[in-house]
Amino acid sequence: MVATELSSLVDLSKPSLYVAVASIAFNPLFWNITAQNEYHNRTITKLFGGNRLYGCYSLAVAIFALGLIRDTLYTRALQEQPKMNLLMLPIFQSLAAFMFAVGQILVLSSTYALGITGTYLGDYFGILMKERVESFPFTILRDPMYVGSTMCFFAGAFWYARPAGILLSILVWTVYMIALRFEGPFTDRIYSQRETTKSK
Numbered sequence: 001m002v003a004t005e006l007s008s009l010v011d012l013s014k015p016s017l018y019v020a021v022a023s024i025a026f027n028p029l030f031w032n033i034t035a036q037n038e039y040h041n042r043t044i045t046k047l048f049g050g051n052r053l054y055g056c057y058s059l060a061v062a063i064f065a066l067g068l069i070r071d072t073l074y075t076r077a078l079q080e081q082p083k084m085n086l087l088m089l090p091i092f093q094s095l096a097a098f099m100f101a102v103g104q105i106l107v108l109s110s111t112y113a114l115g116i117t118g119t120y121l122g123d124y125f126g127i128l129m130k131e132r133v134e135s136f137p138f139t140i141l142r143d144p145m146y147v148g149s150t151m152c153f154f155a156g157a158f159w160y161a162r163p164a165g166i167l168l169s170i171l172v173w174t175v176y177m178i179a180l181r182f183e184g185p186f187t188d189r190i191y192s193q194r195e196t197t198k199s200k
Contacts, residue, residue: 009163011081017164020077023070024171028179031063035124036182045125052125053117060120074153078162087161100155106148109137119145123190132191143184146176 011017038044044055086092111119113135117127137144150173157165 009082009084010167011164014077014080016073016077016080017168020070020073020168021171023066023073024168025175027063027066027070028175030066031059031121032179032182034059034062035121038121039124052127056117056120056122056125056127060116063120074165074168075156075160077168078156078160078165081162081164083161084163085161087158087163092158092161096155096158098155099151099158103148103151103155106137106141106144106151110145110148113138123187128191128194143176143180146173146180150176 034044038055038059044059045052048054048058113133114129116122117125118129118133122128137148141147150169153169153172154166157163157169
């Protein structure tokens with residue numbers, strides 16, 4: 001009975017669903033492994049003749065492109081999944097528009113506040129900001145970019161009225177939280193080390 005109800009909400013036979021899952025899981029894994037390798041071995045920097053800035057920009061392009069691919073695969077997966085009548089109510093459509101708008105504001109304002117190198121793991125290249133960013137949206141959230149991105153995924157699920165999208169959005173948030181367990185302490189440590197060096 002439960003399996004029948006689930007199959008009416010999520011079509012597990014569609015390959016696009018698993019492709020979307022793989023893409024969602026792959027992206028943060030890719031940028032964390034690549035960034036850690038850069039920090040320890042300077043592999044990308046060496047490819048650009050020792051230019052850290054060019055190396056960081058190249059990683060930024062790769063991460064951005066992978067994000068676009070992931071978003072496309074997510075949308076394609078949703079289009080092949082069953083709709084849920086409840087999610088087609090106007091309130092959920094309005095919620096989708098609101099979440100998307102807020103999510104985009106958080107993502108774009110974070111990028112503006114951090115700049116390209118701050119957004120795309122410049123600290124792993126040794127490119128540090130003069131000081132930790134504490135302006136909006138970091139005044140209200142510690143990780144506004146991840147929160148905003150997740151909100152956009154949920155917005156898509158509600159807009160297309162697909163329960164599968166809700167499950168995929170939960171997966172997005174989960175992999176982001178896992179990524180933050182590595183990224184957060186690392187960022188705190190390198191800025192703390194810099195302050196210690198300055199004080200000496």
